[in-house]
Amino acid sequence: MIKAFDIMNTKVLSIGPNASVEEAVKIFSQNKISGLPVVDDNNKLIGILTERDIVVFSSDLHVIPLISSSNWISPYTDVSKISSSKRGYDLISKTQVEKVMTKKLYDVTGDASWYEIVKIMKSGKINHIPVVDNERKLIGIITRTDMLNYMAEHGISE
Structure with a gap:
């Protein structure tokens, strides 16, 4: 039977609850990942931060990125909107991860079965499942990518 131990990535990056959302975004970008488990000082899982959490938080702040190929501001641009976006970006850079992270966790232990993992991902509509030991470390x-890679390399016998 396929277990979480067989599929999981042990080179997992994590972040602390007091880190800034800006730090998390840099980790996402530099490592081409979309989620970070949030752990306390003892490496115990306390939350997860995903790109979706940041997008929802940003939209609540009405932070809209200004994307322009020329990098010029049109003379017709409402400058008050730029100022509002700047304040939003400043707020994101100062906001701690614990204020944005998802606290309702879906996690498994290393002996969770393939079926359990798939069921959790489907019912929770999630892409990342942290794997913890008996002390929640x-x-x-x-990730869904880990699941697909495992299937491609080994097939499924369940």
Whole structure:
């Protein structure tokens, strides 16, 4: 039977609750990932921060990125909107991860079955499942990509 131990990525990056959302965004970008388990000083899982959490938080602040190929501001641009976006970006850079992270966790232990993992991902509509030990310390993570890679390499016998 396929277990979480077989699928999980043990080179999991994590972040602390007091880190800034800006730090998290840099980690996402530099490592081409979309989620970070949030752990306390003892490496115990306390939350997860995903790109979706940041997008929802940003939209609540009405932070809209200004994307322009020329990098010029049109003379017709409402400058008050730029100022509002700047304040929003400043707020994001100062906001701690714990204020944005998802606290309702879906996690598994290393002996969770393939079926359990798939069921949790489907019912929770999630893409990341942290793997913890019996003391809730983070030992790995399983993403949809990890699941697909495992299937491609090994097939499924369940």
